[in-house]
Amino acid sequence: MGALLEATDISAVYASADGRDVQAVSNVTLDLLPGEVLGIAGESGCGKSTFAALIALTARPPLVATGGRLRIADEHIDLRHLEMVPRDLRGKLVALLPQGAMNALNPTLRVRDLAYHVIRAHEEGITRREATERARERLEQLSLPVRALDSYPHQLSGGMRQRVVAVISTLLNPQVLIADEPTSALDVSAQRALVELLRELLDRGFIQAVAFITHDLPLLNTVADRIVIMYAGQVAEVGSGRDVVDRPRHPYTKALMETVLVPEPQVRKRRVEGIKGAPPDLRFPPAGCRFHPRCKYAMDVCQREEPPIVGDLHRYAACWWVQQQSEEPVHAE
Amino acid sequence: MPSESPNGAVAPAAHPLLEVSGLTRSFGSGARVVTAVDHVTFQVATGEIVALVGQSGSGKSTLARVLLRLLEPTDGTFSLDGKEASRLQGRALKSYWRDVQAVFQDPFSSFNQFFPTRRLLEGSMGLLEQPPGGNERQARMQEAIRQVGLNADVLDKWPHQLSGGQRQRIMLARALMLRPRLLIADEPTSMLDASLRATILNLLGEMRQRHGMTVLFITHDIGQASYVSDRVLVMRSGELVEDGSTDQVLWNPRHEYTRQLLSDVPRLHPDAAAVPDL
Numbered sequence: 298m299g300a301l302l303e304a305t306d307i308s309a310v311y312a313s314a315d316g317r318d319v320q321a322v323s324n325v326t327l328d329l330l331p332g333e334v335l336g337i338a339g340e341s342g343c344g345k346s347t348f349a350a351l352i353a354l355t356a357r358p359p360l361v362a363t364g365g366r367l368r369i370a371d372e373h374i375d376l377r378h379l380e381m382v383p384r385d386l387r388g389k390l391v392a393l394l395p396q397g398a399m400n401a402l403n404p405t406l407r408v409r410d411l412a413y414h415v416i417r418a419h420e421e422g423i424t425r426r427e428a429t430e431r432a433r434e435r436l437e438q439l440s441l442p443v444r445a446l447d448s449y450p451h452q453l454s455g456g457m458r459q460r461v462v463a464v465i466s467t468l469l470n471p472q473v474l475i476a477d478e479p480t481s482a483l484d485v486s487a488q489r490a491l492v493e494l495l496r497e498l499l500d501r502g503f504i505q506a507v508a509f510i511t512h513d514l515p516l517l518n519t520v521a522d523r524i525v526i527m528y529a530g531q532v533a534e535v536g537s538g539r540d541v542v543d544r545p546r547h548p549y550t551k552a553l554m555e556t557v558l559v560p561e562p563q564v565r566k567r568r569v570e571g572i573k574g575a576p577p578d579l580r581f582p583p584a585g586c587r588f589h590p591r592c593k594y595a596m597d598v599c600q601r602e603e604p605p606i607v608g609d610l611h612r613y614a615a616c617w618w619v620q621q622q623s624e625e626p627v628h629a630e
Numbered sequence: 631m632p633s634e635s636p637n638g639a640v641a642p643a644a645h646p647l648l649e650v651s652g653l654t655r656s657f658g659s660g661a662r663v664v665t666a667v668d669h670v671t672f673q674v675a676t677g678e679i680v681a682l683v684g685q686s687g688s689g690k691s692t693l694a695r696v697l698l699r700l701l702e703p704t705d706g707t708f709s710l711d712g713k714e715a716s717r718l719q720g721r722a723l724k725s726y727w728r729d730v731q732a733v734f735q736d737p738f739s740s741f742n743q744f745f746p747t748r749r750l751l752e753g754s755m756g757l758l759e760q761p762p763g764g765n766e767r768q769a770r771m772q773e774a775i776r777q778v779g780l781n782a783d784v785l786d787k788w789p790h791q792l793s794g795g796q797r798q799r800i801m802l803a804r805a806l807m808l809r810p811r812l813l814i815a816d817e818p819t820s821m822l823d824a825s826l827r828a829t830i831l832n833l834l835g836e837m838r839q840r841h842g843m844t845v846l847f848i849t850h851d852i853g854q855a856s857y858v859s860d861r862v863l864v865m866r867s868g869e870l871v872e873d874g875s876t877d878q879v880l881w882n883p884r885h886e887y888t889r890q891l892l893s894d895v896p897r898l899h900p901d902a903a904a905v906p907d908l
Contacts, residue, residue, distance in 0.1 A: 340823040341794075455686065484685040484850055485894040512823065515853070515896040542898060556824040558831075558853035559898045560880050565856055571829035575793070 300328035301506050302352065302473050307365030307376065309351055312358065317580045321347040321360070323530045328610065329473060332499060334507045336521030336538070338514055340553075342576055344530035345510045346477055352508065353393040353475040354379055370472050385419050392471040392504075394463050396478040401462060402450035408432075409446040412465050419469055435464055439497055456487025460494050467503050474504045478511055492520045515559050518542050523611070526550045529577050529587035534614040546607070546614040546622075548592045586617065594618040645712065646673035647844050648697075648812060652706035653716075655696050666692040668868035669706065674812070677838055679845040681855035681876070684865035685891070690848045691735075693865070694816045697846070698732050699723060710812065728757055731810035733801050735817035740801055741789040747800055748785040754804050774803040777837075779829055795826045802830065809841060816848045831858045852895050856880055864888050 307325045310318035322344045329335050337345045350356045352367065354374065362376035369390045374382055395401050402411060412432035413425050429446060436443050445453060445461050453461060459479055467474055476495065480488040498504050511517055517524055517538070524541040526534045526549065534547040545551045552572045558564055574591040577583050583590055589599040596617060604615045607623055655667040666689045674680050684690050695701040697708060699718065707716045710729060718726050734740055742750065751771045755761050762770060772782050778799040784792065792800070798821060805813055815834065819827045835858060837843040849855055855862055855876070862879040864872040864887065872885040883889050 340825060485852075485891065485896070486685065488896070489894045513896070514824070515898045518898055519896045519900070553824065554898070556828050557898055558824075558827065558851070558857045560852045560856040560892065560895055561897060561899060562881075564853065565876070568832070569828040569857065570832075571827070572825035575795075 301331045301333075301370060302329035302508075303366075303368045304328070304348075304352055305366045307348070307351060307362065307367065309347060309356065309360060309362045309376075311347075312361050313580075319579045320582055321530050321579060322351065323582075325365075325527075325530075325532055326610070327525060327532065327535070329506045329508060331505050333522045334495070334499070334509055334520055336517040336524040337508060337510045337527060338512060338517050338524060339527035339533075340512060340576060342529075342579070343527040345512075345527050347530075348527070349393075349475050349477045349508065349510045351376060352473075353391050353477075354382055354387050355393060388415075388419050388469050389471060391473045391475055392466040392469070394459075394466055394474060394476040394479045396481055402458065404450055406449075407446070408448055408450070408453075408461055408465065412446070412468060415465055415468055432465065432468060435468060435503075436461075438501065439464060439494065441494075454487075456483050456490055459483060459487070459491055463491065463494055463498070467498055470503050472505045473508065474498065474506075475508045476510065479509075480511065480513065480516060488516060492516070495520065514542070514554070514557050526553065529582060530579055531587060532615060533588065535608075535610075536612040540612060546619045547616050548594050548618060549588050550614070552591075586615075592618075596621075647676040647678075647711055648674040648708065648846070649712075650697070650706070650708040653693070653696060653703055653708055654705040655692055655701060656704045665868050667696060670865075670868075670870050671706075672863055672870060672873055674844055674846060676811075676844055677842050678861060679834065679838060679847060679859045680861045680863060681859035682846060682848045682863045682865060683850060683852055683855050683891075685850060687867075688865045689868040690850075690865055691816055692868075694732070694814050694846070694848055698730060698814055699726065724757065725759075728759065728808060729811045730814065731805040731808055731812075732814045732816065733798075733805050733818045735820050741797060743789050746786055746788050747792075750800070751785070751804055751807060754808065757808060770807055774807040775800075777806060778803045778833060794821045795823070798822060799830070802833065806837060806843075810843065812844045812846065813837075814846045814848070817850070818847075819849075819854065820851075827854065828857075834858060852880075852892065864891070 304325060304327045307322060309322045310320050312318050325348055339345050347360060350360060351362060356362060356379055365376060367374045367376055372386065372390060409429045409432060413428035416423050416428045432446055433443050441460060441464065445457065450458060480491055495507055499507060509520055521538050524536065524538050525532055526541065528549050534541060534550045541550060542554065545554050556569055556571060558569065572591055577587055585601050586599045586604045589595040599617050604617050605620050606613050606615050607619045608614060651671050653667055653670045656663050656665040658664055670693060682690050696703050703716050707714060709715055715726050755767060771785065775782055775784060780796060780799055784796060789797065798818065819830050831854060834845050838845060847859060859876050862876050863870055866887050872879055872883060872888045879888060883892060
């Protein structure tokens, strides 16, 4: 099965006037398969939202792509010249579901006006009545209240707002939906409802794949087919949800999983330690592996050379220690 | 790794430190009145860490603000160590604030952007009955900064030079420096990454062990509540619907709402029984 979205060796920087650019994303290679929810996780500043902006084709200066190739469906996109991508093409390929839907909605427009604007941007001849009708039909199919169309954004609860934006932004049936921290402002019940909605959008074929960006690992584990762990602008580990959560390989992923606090019996019994130190300043990323200053398994080579990719494209960790472990399977920890 | 409870529970004292009775706070008037806190009654014993959980809009933060005397109660009373505190004024109120300190969700809004950290911490020591001078003042600040895992160099930094996690830890250091008897922590970790979150929660447990500090920990994250607290209070639409030991509330909830809340929490290991003890 061919990938729906293929990002190869993507790098991007936040350009700064003094010439010390922030290297926000470095050599990231990922693919998104049809029908899949790909989770992208990591701490603040790991580059996950920057990567989301790049593949959502919404990167604007000072964020500048410096390298890499992006293909979505049959379209090859030049990330360095995003302004050249025709607008109607953009809407058919990707839609972005941002963190605060409140900020994405014009407070003086009703939801049905928003639907009209979204569709009209791609189908010039459409009337308001047709647009409203189409949005109404979509809400009905997804068992969401149709009266939301007549509401102003502030009349909807935070959770409902986020669900409505998800539906409106996918009215044009884009190939890929990029959800960038869509649940961080929601409480657990609203989170669950949104995640179920995304699954239904996929199952009904309104969208073909989802990239779900979050720092919430337990939530990601319930929604994602595969998980990507990012650290300091690079991919640390990729694998199925099960693999990454239950059998993490990269020392960073291991440490991250140990810090997760969920209401499970074993969490009450053990002492959880934070990860020592802080993520690096990406104006001056450390040489070699970017995690080495915080890594308890760091070796000499980690300080000098970029870590190798251990595994294949769908299940790998970028780590010297993991490579050593896989060569000596009986090595004691 | 220690085998017993990570936060080392302390045997509760004979009488409660904080006693809240029928506390109510409403906003607006007439037909538009909204009761954010509705006849809430509970107690917190000395040395206890009690988590107050509930969804957005359940009234948790309003309750915290009333207990901190930043909002006047509409009805009901509360007392600290047997002394009525809900109507204190003037010097008595200032003395109450020596005993009860707070850390809030958003560390941005608690900083004066024109003051470096040192001045912020020095200023808050003015609240003490006998503010320490000179060397002792510096020593106390440095000790507080060290306790929260920061280096003394943050004392000379300005708020914009600090990360969100550093700012939050300085706020905690500020509160701890005053050695309050009760710390009200309102979502203190919601702006922090998971890796820092554990550090802050562990610190709360250590402060309790070392100084007998009592903590009311307000959160919407049941995972954090389950890690750090001895007891859990569940709030819905201004009312307390459940009050019990953490184990009882998590594994044997009595109220339907608590059950619902727990079932919506995403798990890391959905089939937890099959997971070996880490």
